[in-house]
Amino acid sequence: MTKPRLILDQDDVLADTHGKLADIVLREFDTQLTSAELHQDSFYETLSQADQKRLYKILHEPGFFSDIPLIPNAQEAVLELSKKYEIFVATAAMEFPNSFREKYDWLHRHFGFISWSNIVFCGDKSILNGDYLIDDMPRNLKTFKGKGLLFNAPHNLKETEFERVMNWEEILKRLL
Numbered sequence: 683m684t685k686p687r688l689i690l691d692q693d694d695v696l697a698d699t700h701g702k703l704a705d706i707v708l709r710e711f712d713t714q715l716t717s718a719e720l721h722q723d724s725f726y727e728t729l730s731q732a733d734q735k736r737l738y739k740i741l742h743e744p745g746f747f748s749d750i751p752l753i754p755n756a757q758e759a760v761l762e763l764s765k766k767y768e769i770f771v772a773t774a775a776m777e778f779p780n781s782f783r784e785k786y787d788w789l790h791r792h793f794g795f796i797s798w799s800n801i802v803f804c805g806d807k808s809i810l811n812g813d814y815l816i817d818d819m820p821r822n823l824k825t826f827k828g829k830g831l832l833f834n835a836p837h838n839l840k841e842t843e844f845e846r847v848m849n850w851e852e853i854l855k856r857l858l
């Protein structure tokens with residue numbers, strides 16, 4: 683029997699990219715914002731234009747994607763889900779071409795059980811074909827033909843169009 687295909691986004695689904703950026707803002711930027719405030723909305727809303735530009739530059743620095751912390755329980759949950767689903771990781775890496783190697787090595791280090799053949803570096807995710815897609819970006823779920831699940835993130839809190847999942851525990855309950 684073929685397993686249903688489950689496609690996972692990398693940033694802010696497997697990797698806590700927003701969390702790493704928020705830590706950089708707190709540590710290196712001259713800001714009055716608290717960690718809680720930086721997790722209540724997108725950086726477009728919480729930061730000045732100058733700080734947004736500075737953060738965007740940091741995203742392009744070599745090494746940025748190498749040591750992003752894991753989203754809690756992602757490893758265990760994906761391993762569990764891989765028994766029932768064919769797992770793919772699809773990341774819009776084309777936005778940051780320098781990130782390919784770092785993103786690949788990060789996946790290999792934390793999700794070594796996912797074969798290279800199941801990793802997709804793409805631009806526009808409407809090319810994806812699967813049964814489920816878990817992503818924090820509503821625009822990626824909009825064009826997906828299967829069932830989309832919106833992974834809760836500071837930049838999507840106001841989104842109501844898609845079924846929201848708060849964390850990996852909830853995903854296990856929903857999909858197993």
Ligand SMILES: [Mg+2]
Nearest residue numbers: 691693694818
């Ligand atoms: Mg993402």
